Amino acid sequence: MFTANQDYLKLPGSYLFSTVAKKTGAFTQAHPEARIIRMGIGDVTKPLPPAVIEALHKAVDEMASAETFRGYAPDLGYAFLREAMAKHDFQDRGCQIEADEIFISDGAKSDSANIQEIFAGESRIAVCDPVYPVYVDSNVMAGRTGTYDPAAGTWSDVIYMPCTMENGFAPDLPSETPDLIYLCFPNNPTGAVITKAALQEWVDYANKVGAVILFDAAYEAYIKDPQVPHSIYECEGARTCAIELRSFSKNAGFTGLRLGATVIPKDLKDKKGQALHPLWARRHGTKYNGAPYIVQRAGEACYSPEGRAQIQAMVGDYMKNASFIRQSLADMGYQAFGGQDSPYIWLRTPGDMTSWEFFDFLLEKAWVVGTPGSGFGPSGEHYFRLTAFGSYESSVEAMERIRRI
Amino acid sequence: MFTANQDYLKLPGSYLFSTVAKKTGAFTQAHPEARIIRMGIGDVTKPLPPAVIEALHKAVDEMASAETFRGYAPDLGYAFLREAMAKHDFQDRGCQIEADEIFISDGAKSDSANIQEIFAGESRIAVCDPVYPVYVDSNVMAGRTGTYDPAAGTWSDVIYMPCTMENGFAPDLPSETPDLIYLCFPNNPTGAVITKAALQEWVDYANKVGAVILFDAAYEAYIKDPQVPHSIYECEGARTCAIELRSFSKNAGFTGLRLGATVIPKDLKDKKGQALHPLWARRHGTKYNGAPYIVQRAGEACYSPEGRAQIQAMVGDYMKNASFIRQSLADMGYQAFGGQDSPYIWLRTPGDMTSWEFFDFLLEKAWVVGTPGSGFGPSGEHYFRLTAFGSYESSVEAMERIRRI
Numbered sequence: 144m145f146t147a148n149q150d151y152l153k154l155p156g157s158y159l160f161s162t163v164a165k166k167t168g169a170f171t172q173a174h175p176e177a178r179i180i181r182m183g184i185g186d187v188t189k190p191l192p193p194a195v196i197e198a199l200h201k202a203v204d205e206m207a208s209a210e211t212f213r214g215y216a217p218d219l220g221y222a223f224l225r226e227a228m229a230k231h232d233f234q235d236r237g238c239q240i241e242a243d244e245i246f247i248s249d250g251a252k253s254d255s256a257n258i259q260e261i262f263a264g265e266s267r268i269a270v271c272d273p274v275y276p277v278y279v280d281s282n283v284m285a286g287r288t289g290t291y292d293p294a295a296g297t298w299s300d301v302i303y304m305p306c307t308m309e310n311g312f313a314p315d316l317p318s319e320t321p322d323l324i325y326l327c328f329p330n331n332p333t334g335a336v337i338t339k340a341a342l343q344e345w346v347d348y349a350n351k352v353g354a355v356i357l358f359d360a361a362y363e364a365y366i367k368d369p370q371v372p373h374s375i376y377e378c379e380g381a382r383t384c385a386i387e388l389r390s391f392s393k394n395a396g397f398t399g400l401r402l403g404a405t406v407i408p409k410d411l412k413d414k415k416g417q418a419l420h421p422l423w424a425r426r427h428g429t430k431y432n433g434a435p436y437i438v439q440r441a442g443e444a445c446y447s448p449e450g451r452a453q454i455q456a457m458v459g460d461y462m463k464n465a466s467f468i469r470q471s472l473a474d475m476g477y478q479a480f481g482g483q484d485s486p487y488i489w490l491r492t493p494g495d496m497t498s499w500e501f502f503d504f505l506l507e508k509a510w511v512v513g514t515p516g517s518g519f520g521p522s523g524e525h526y527f528r529l530t531a532f533g534s535y536e537s538s539v540e541a542m543e544r545i546r547r548i
Numbered sequence: 549m550f551t552a553n554q555d556y557l558k559l560p561g562s563y564l565f566s567t568v569a570k571k572t573g574a575f576t577q578a579h580p581e582a583r584i585i586r587m588g589i590g591d592v593t594k595p596l597p598p599a600v601i602e603a604l605h606k607a608v609d610e611m612a613s614a615e616t617f618r619g620y621a622p623d624l625g626y627a628f629l630r631e632a633m634a635k636h637d638f639q640d641r642g643c644q645i646e647a648d649e650i651f652i653s654d655g656a657k658s659d660s661a662n663i664q665e666i667f668a669g670e671s672r673i674a675v676c677d678p679v680y681p682v683y684v685d686s687n688v689m690a691g692r693t694g695t696y697d698p699a700a701g702t703w704s705d706v707i708y709m710p711c712t713m714e715n716g717f718a719p720d721l722p723s724e725t726p727d728l729i730y731l732c733f734p735n736n737p738t739g740a741v742i743t744k745a746a747l748q749e750w751v752d753y754a755n756k757v758g759a760v761i762l763f764d765a766a767y768e769a770y771i772k773d774p775q776v777p778h779s780i781y782e783c784e785g786a787r788t789c790a791i792e793l794r795s796f797s798k799n800a801g802f803t804g805l806r807l808g809a810t811v812i813p814k815d816l817k818d819k820k821g822q823a824l825h826p827l828w829a830r831r832h833g834t835k836y837n838g839a840p841y842i843v844q845r846a847g848e849a850c851y852s853p854e855g856r857a858q859i860q861a862m863v864g865d866y867m868k869n870a871s872f873i874r875q876s877l878a879d880m881g882y883q884a885f886g887g888q889d890s891p892y893i894w895l896r897t898p899g900d901m902t903s904w905e906f907f908d909f910l911l912e913k914a915w916v917v918g919t920p921g922s923g924f925g926p927s928g929e930h931y932f933r934l935t936a937f938g939s940y941e942s943s944v945e946a947m948e949r950i951r952r953i
Contacts, residue, residue: 144727144757144758144759144818144819145667145668145671145727145728145758145759145760145818145819146667146668146670146671146727146818146819146820146822147666147667147668147818147820147822147824147827148665148666148667148668148669148827149668151666151827151830151831152822154830160833161623161833184620186619186620187619188614188617188619189614189617190611190612190613190614190617191611191612191617193612196608196609196611196612199608199611199842200605200608203601203604203605203608204601206595206596206601206604206804206805207595207596207598207601208595209593209594209595209939212593212594212595212596212801212804213804214591214592214593214801214803214804215589215591215803215804216804218566249654249806249836249837250837252835252836252837253835253836253837256834256835256836257835260553260689261552261553261556262550262551262552262553263550263551263552263553263554264553264691265551266550266551276834277834277835280834281834281835284665284830284831284834284835286669322549322550322551323550352549353549353550354549354550355550396617396619398619398620398837399611399617399618399619399620399621399838399840399841400611400840400841400842401654401837401838401839401840413549413550413551413552414549414550414551415551415552417551417552417557419552422552422553422556425556425559425689426556426689428565428566429661429681429682429685429686429689430657430658430661430662430682430686430689431654431657431658431661432654432655432657432658432803432806433804433806434806435804435805435806435840435843436804436805437604437805437842438840534614
């Protein structure tokens with residue numbers, strides 16, 4: 144008789160953001176008068192840029208006529224989008240990435256969850272702690288993480304790299320040697336960044352020990368500091384040790400439109416000389432059918448002069464919120480981090496409050512929803528994440544309410 | 549040092565349709581004068597119905613304004629679409645399926661490839677032979693199929709259920725007991741259908757032995773025969789043994805728009821009483837971020853009175869092609885099957901030709917691209933698939949060219 148995947152059953156509780164949504168839903172049902180300000184899930188609120196809207200309408204019209212209708216997309220994405228990304232995201236920054244090393248997908252979340260699949264089952268993973276839950280959970284589901292220790296909130300076979308106030312939220316090189324290293328900079332959830340020099344050390348380390356860095360660059364559009372790299376391929380040697388995940392969600396506001404990409408250089412090979420590029424291509428060909436044509440056209444529009452200017456303005460608005468939130472919290476006496484090259488503000492909870500206690504406290508007293516740091520890993524306990532993706536007015540209002548508590 | 553997933557390396561050759569595309573590409577490069585008629589990959593050619601286009605434009609406009617902008621979709625899909633499907637696809641046919649048992653996705657291909665993941669690694673799968681390659685390949689990638697026998701074209705740990713002329717392309721119940729049974733009716737690639745009475749036998753069998761039927765209903769819109777069920781949930785007892793995969797690709801022409809759904813009844817539980825519904829929900833929450841809002845609105849439009857009438861007309865046009873192709877082939881002396889409740893025509897290759905020999909023959913002599921039956925499994929050898937998804941004119945022209953060979 145059939146049996147469910149027992150590795151799924153090892154997952155404690157539900158996906159973090161589902162829990163946040165459920166708790167918020169329960170509160171609003173009990174308090175219909177509460178005007179909630181949502182600074183929890185990292186979802187954008189501004190409408191899509193006009194250049195993107197125009198591209199969408201145009202592509203929809205193409206789908207209305209037999210002459211211009213498009214059916215199945217090429218497995219790995221349309222050339223027009225892959226070429227635009229290769230030029231603007233990589234080659235213009237001096238990174239040697241070709242269009243056919245870019246795989247278009249429905250988003251960085253799917254890719255960051257699925258990428259582990261092309262590696263051996265016994266691969267050892269290393270993650271920052273706190274960390275975006277998808278990296279760990281997708282490996283739990285694949286049976287790669289050993290047993291869970293509920294008291295510690297850790298898995299026996301995962302290498303954790305703590306990122307706390309004490310080390311400036313910058314992970315040290317792991318003491319045990321991993322096969323796969325998940326890095327995300329600008330970081331979700333801490334908002335920390337990494338300089339090119341520091342990232343180069345990781346690249347050198349990965350090449351030395353034969354590890355792959357899975358580099359999540361979903362927040363690169365928020366980087367202002369010129370010392371901070373926008374792509375791991377700015378570092379020398381990254382082509383032989385790094386996979387990069389790209390997103391259109393947080394720069395261009397595609398959270399509801401769904402578009403992302405994964406870069407796998409053709410030079411990236413395992414110890415037997417097996418390249419990873421054809422494996423990911425095979426996965427796309429077999430288990431996926433491409434992002435919608437109209438959405439890929441929308442993605443292309445992000446690279447037009449108008450699109451780029453509009454996206455820059457949008458990101459600028461969110462960054463204005465981020466600066467304001469961080470400064471306001473600091474003024475109130477909170478220890479607040481991030482928010483400078485990142486849309487996330489990471490704060491230390493006041494007193495002895497746990498992350499979830501502070502979640503409830505903020506929800507009940509200020510009608511503000513954030514994300515408990517402990518949901519991102521044990522070292523996130525006593526921290527809390529706020530996002531800058533609301534309007535300026537709502538950011539001001541939220542800070543005012545927190546001040547009044 | 550890191551190692552690639554060795555199960556991926558077991559896959560022989562490339563994904564069938566990629567090979568067809570590559571061979572066709574090479575031929576057209578060598579013969580630029582060739583006006584190819586594509587009857588290979590099951591891709592539609594008619595533009596999206598006006599009701600769908602209208603819904604897309606309207607939804608795009610909503611994304612252009614902060615008041616109506618939509619970010620992340622609900623994990624499992626928007627209620628408006630799940631409710632429309634529950635009513636029209638299930639409840640109106642007397643099937644007891646609720647909206648919250650329907651999971652919206654980016655297509656039946658992804659779902660049919662990913663669904664194996666919620667089952668134990670040691671699950672034994674049974675497939676029809678020939679079969680849609682995704683069912684087998686996704687299990688190969690998960691390490692579930694044993695070793696490949698290149699001479700036989702079979703995997704040691706897969707239970708094959710031959711479907712040939714001799715048994716009317718209707719599989720017999722398997723002699724060994726499987727955990728998962730993949731069934732697709734109307735069938736891809738043979739175009740065969742199953743009556744409600746015959747499907748009931750499968751449901752009874754699955755309930756008896758404790759197997760799950762993964763029922764691919766992607767082609768249900770092509771059913772004309774009133775004895776053929778549109779959903780497995782028309783059979784009694786299916787709620788405790790069946791998962792159904794639905795697609796918008798072949799009815800509404802969404803191959804390039806990407807939308808599908810998977811139904812998992814809450815009653816479906818493994819031997820330990822573990823329900824599968826929360827596992828698939830967890831997979832959606834962790835490894836996927838929902839189909840685009842605008843595409844879900846397009847899906848909703850398929851259920852409006854206008855949308856339904858337009859889709860019916862479109863399917864009717866394709867079915868006119870299917871009848872014509874099957875009749876023309878029969879007139880030429882081919883043994884042709886399917887094409888009556890299905891957009892696929894399945895023919896026996898002439899003489900002793902292998903499927904790939906006939907592929908090359910048809911490409912070179914008639915500039916017609918089809919799909920070699922052997923690509924779908926060993927029992928597909930000496931068969932060939934043609935699709936009815938072209939225009940009527942191109943279907944007529946293709947038959948004319950084949951007649952002239």
